[in-house]
Amino acid sequence: MYSLPRWRVTRWLADCGTNVPEDIRGALIGNLYGTLPVFIGGFLNTLLVAAAITARSPTPLFIAWLTVEIAICSARLAILILARRRALARRRTPTDVNLLLSVAWSGSVGYGALISLAIGDWVAATLACVSAGAMVGGICFRNFSAPRLCGTMIVLSLGPTIPGALLAGQPLMLVLFFQIPMYLAAMTMACFRLNRMLIATMRAERENDRRARHDELTGLANRSGLVSALEERLSGPRRRDETLALLFLDLDDFKIVNDTHGHAAGDLLLESVAKRIRGLLREGDLPARLGGDEFVVLAASCTAEEATGFGWRLVEVIGAPYDLGSGASARIGVSVGIALAPEHGRKAADLLRAADAALYQAKFAGGSRCHMAAEEDLVRLRRLLARGAAEPACPSAAA
Numbered sequence: 001m002y003s004l005p006r007w008r009v010t011r012w013l014a015d016c017g018t019n020v021p022e023d024i025r026g027a028l029i030g031n032l033y034g035t036l037p038v039f040i041g042g043f044l045n046t047l048l049v050a051a052a053i054t055a056r057s058p059t060p061l062f063i064a065w066l067t068v069e070i071a072i073c074s075a076r077l078a079i080l081i082l083a084r085r086r087a088l089a090r091r092r093t094p095t096d097v098n099l100l101l102s103v104a105w106s107g108s109v110g111y112g113a114l115i116s117l118a119i120g121d122w123v124a125a126t127l128a129c130v131s132a133g134a135m136v137g138g139i140c141f142r143n144f145s146a147p148r149l150c151g152t153m154i155v156l157s158l159g160p161t162i163p164g165a166l167l168a169g170q171p172l173m174l175v176l177f178f179q180i181p182m183y184l185a186a187m188t189m190a191c192f193r194l195n196r197m198l199i200a201t202m203r204a205e206r207e208n209d210r211r212a213r214h215d216e217l218t219g220l221a222n223r224s225g226l227v228s229a230l231e232e233r234l235s236g237p238r239r240r241d242e243t244l245a246l247l248f249l250d251l252d253d254f255k256i257v258n259d260t261h262g263h264a265a266g267d268l269l270l271e272s273v274a275k276r277i278r279g280l281l282r283e284g285d286l287p288a289r290l291g292g293d294e295f296v297v298l299a300a301s302c303t304a305e306e307a308t309g310f311g312w313r314l315v316e317v318i319g320a321p322y323d324l325g326s327g328a329s330a331r332i333g334v335s336v337g338i339a340l341a342p343e344h345g346r347k348a349a350d351l352l353r354a355a356d357a358a359l360y361q362a363k364f365a366g367g368s369r370c371h372m373a374a375e376e377d378l379v380r381l382r383r384l385l386a387r388g389a390a391e392p393a394c395p396s397a398a399a
Contacts, residue, residue, distance in 0.1 A: 117164030311370030
């Protein structure tokens with residue numbers, strides 16, 4: 001991620017509107033850096049135009065323009081490379097400097113168009129103005145992530161052609177006094193419209209991703225979100241002695257609540273359970289609902305003793321009475337199976353299987369308790385599953 005700007009002027013330039021989430025703001029700032037091939041294309045275009053016109057008219061004005069172009073483009077290239085390295089290293093990036101250099105570059109393009117018109121060399125003026133007009137299109141479609149910056153760059157790059165037309169001394173050029181302002185306004189409005197469309201699209205993408213990874217009823221991660229987070233943590237860098245605990249929860253007697261009070265009360269109970277689980281989490285812990293009355297807590301940097309203590313705390317808190325409204329109340333229990341990584345598995349499927357086996361043992365022992373996974377639990381679960389698969393589905397089938 002690239003850093004958000006800190007200076008007042010650059011914060012104003014990069015502002016993308018109100019009520020925009022921080023992650024979207026960061027992504028929009030990343031868009032402003034662009035890609036190296038696109039930058040090199042613009043770099044070569046403006047530099048070659050400045051060099052060609054300076055070679056044609058090697059006056060101090062054009063020599064100064066070429067010098068400024070070289071300095072700005074070189075600085076922007078250095079900032080782009082530095083920013084990418086710092087972003088990869090998760091360090092602060094020079095976003096403020098990058099934004100100001102972008103403004104300076106557009107001002108340099110506009111300056112070249114102004115002095116080319118002012119000297120009355122129509123070959124140089126045509127080349128400079130065509131280059132400035134081409135840059136406006138690139139500016140609009142590359143920098144609309146920050147519409148204020150985009151509008152500022154458009155005005156600075158093409159706006160100077162208006163006083164340049166006056167200095168040219170050609171009455172026909174006065175048409176630019178009417179044409180250019182309308183063009184600048186239209187392109188700036190396009191930047192703001194594209195910005196709104198982009199933000200709306202990014203919001204929709206993030207909402208779809210959130211729905212794909214979260215349980216709609218409780219707001220906790222769903223199975224997909226849990227497996228993704230679990231695989232990421234298992235494959236990521238960890239200290240040698242760091243243990244990851246997975247606590248598999250299954251509510252006891254939840255079906256009785258559903259059958260007695262109805263599914264609406266059951267849903268309310270599940271939401272209350274999720275709220276109680278959240279209240280016990282530490283920073284870095286991830287809660288999830290796998291479906292039905294099954295929950296999981298992924299606890300980071302947790303020893304076996306800490307995980308067991310956490311499991312019993314869950315049994316205690318979730319086992320307290322629930323108010324279902326309209327004077328109705330209910331009390332349930334919870335069984336907890338615990339597996340540790342890397343002790344019980346280094347893959348998400350292995351860890352879930354071990355926790356599930358431990359959960360079965362907690363249920364088998366009477367429920368409302370927690371159990372740490374052991375190798376014999378897995379063996380017992382495999383035998384049980386194999387026996388279940390071998391038995392006939394119903395008495396009539398056996399007959």
